[in-house]
Amino acid sequence: MDKSELLDLIPPYVTGKVSDEEKAAIERELPNSKELRDEIAFWRSARVATRKAAAYSAGGHLTSEQIVDYVREAISNPKEKLVIERHLQACDFCAEDLEIVKPAYEPSRSFFQRVIAQTKTTLKLVGEFFVPPQLPGGKRGLAMVLRPIYALPMLAVLVVSGVIIYQLTSPQEYAVSFALQFQTQDRSSGSGEVPTLTLDKRATVIHMSVPIPHAIIQPTMGNITLTLFPPDEKPIQLTQGLSWSVGSSTFDTAKVEIPASILHTIGTYSLHATVKYTPTSEPFEYSYRFKSLPD
Amino acid sequence: MNLSDQDIIEGFLAGRKTEYEILAQWIKELAHIRLRIKRVSADEIVSDTMYKLLNNFRSDSFQLRGNLKSYVQAIACYTIIDHVRYWRKYTDLPEREDFDPPDPSSVEQDVEVREEQSIAERIFRLMSEECRKLWHLRFVDEINYEEIGARLGISEGNVKIRFHRCKKQAITIREKIT
Numbered sequence: 030m031d032k033s034e035l036l037d038l039i040p041p042y043v044t045g046k047v048s049d050e051e052k053a054a055i056e057r058e059l060p061n062s063k064e065l066r067d068e069i070a071f072w073r074s075a076r077v078a079t080r081k082a083a084a085y086s087a088g089g090h091l092t093s094e095q096i097v098d099y100v101r102e103a104i105s106n107p108k109e110k111l112v113i114e115r116h117l118q119a120c121d122f123c124a125e126d127l128e129i130v131k132p133a134y135e136p137s138r139s140f141f142q143r144v145i146a147q148t149k150t151t152l153k154l155v156g157e158f159f160v161p162p163q164l165p166g167g168k169r170g171l172a173m174v175l176r177p178i179y180a181l182p183m184l185a186v187l188v189v190s191g192v193i194i195y196q197l198t199s200p201q202e203y204a205v206s207f208a209l210q211f212q213t214q215d216r217s218s219g220s221g222e223v224p225t226l227t228l229d230k231r232a233t234v235i236h237m238s239v240p241i242p243h244a245i246i247q248p249t250m251g252n253i254t255l256t257l258f259p260p261d262e263k264p265i266q267l268t269q270g271l272s273w274s275v276g277s278s279t280f281d282t283a284k285v286e287i288p289a290s291i292l293h294t295i296g297t298y299s300l301h302a303t304v305k306y307t308p309t310s311e312p313f314e315y316s317y318r319f320k321s322l323p324d
Numbered sequence: 325m326n327l328s329d330q331d332i333i334e335g336f337l338a339g340r341k342t343e344y345e346i347l348a349q350w351i352k353e354l355a356h357i358r359l360r361i362k363r364v365s366a367d368e369i370v371s372d373t374m375y376k377l378l379n380n381f382r383s384d385s386f387q388l389r390g391n392l393k394s395y396v397q398a399i400a401c402y403t404i405i406d407h408v409r410y411w412r413k414y415t416d417l418p419e420r421e422d423f424d425p426p427d428p429s430s431v432e433q434d435v436e437v438r439e440e441q442s443i444a445e446r447i448f449r450l451m452s453e454e455c456r457k458l459w460h461l462r463f464v465d466e467i468n469y470e471e472i473g474a475r476l477g478i479s480e481g482n483v484k485i486r487f488h489r490c491k492k493q494a495i496t497i498r499e500k501i502t
Binding site: 074079081085094096098130133 | 354394405449462
């Protein structure tokens, strides 16, 4: 027998359908022929693959094409559709296959819809966790008593998670300090140097220090008012974080917090400090100017 | 770059990378399906789907009757189900039969045998209907060349030639998908 004849015999050989003589001829050549050994390996694999596929088909399952076409509503024949639906009701395997490919044909959901869906799933899981285990005899009495054992650690986890999420997601304050110098009351336009506030774009609040000429009798907080005049905008009374401290024998310092959003307009701002050194005294007014420039 | 369905098919058949990547991307969009199937490899889904597409486009079976993306994703879904079914068979059906390779002597050999078998089954799913039928007659119905010829209305010699062609087809598929 030549090699080509032997090779033709391998498919029947792997199914055991060769004569004793043919079998002996093959096995005689096997130790010396890698080609023959590879051929046997190939047809053995082919046989197993074919038989497995046949065994699965024998179960009468729907084809992958039928399942996918059913999901994508590409089956127009009502009879065929009915056959598929009946099979799906009875066959868990095919129903499972259908569930696998179903998401491919569901309408695409936005990110937020997906987040909501995921949240619902998570809540459902949490809800299931809180359901007390069934006790023998179907009673849940003791389990109900045990619920806080589950609930308290879960509550603690939720609170800690909430705090962490708040810390991570809440906007962080980014403060910039700006100290004004006392400016003599020069009414002439353009004279004198105007300090410049360079506003970092990350800034959320400006801690501004305003020098106020010192008085022997220290005013109370109610005796100072600070008013900001943005360029071409209405004046704003500054009250947030307003404090007062004695600086030196010449100047004291009023401090105030100004939301950075107010100072984002480029231009020259005026700040008026009205100070009543005693509750009954006439107010003194001090005026300051500064420029706001973006970073 | 806006390519028409026809352009994409032509580019893919010509072996152009851009068009190949467009098709691969459409298949990969089904990632949310893949995530649910633990043992199915995404690369295998892509390569098997690509092979099917190559054959279908060559045989002009798409014929631009619908949207190409939907078509590609449907083929990918068929492939996903085939793979899922393979893994189900892997656990549900008997692994070895009388003519299977002998029990491996080591874990490595066992893994190798399983891997080989997995490839053989992928190849079988990607083969032409004609070859699958031929193999079915040989390995399931267990009939000889002469009887196969009689059933198919061809000579015994022709059956052997077809077996040879099917083997070549299987080797080509193996080269493409591995």
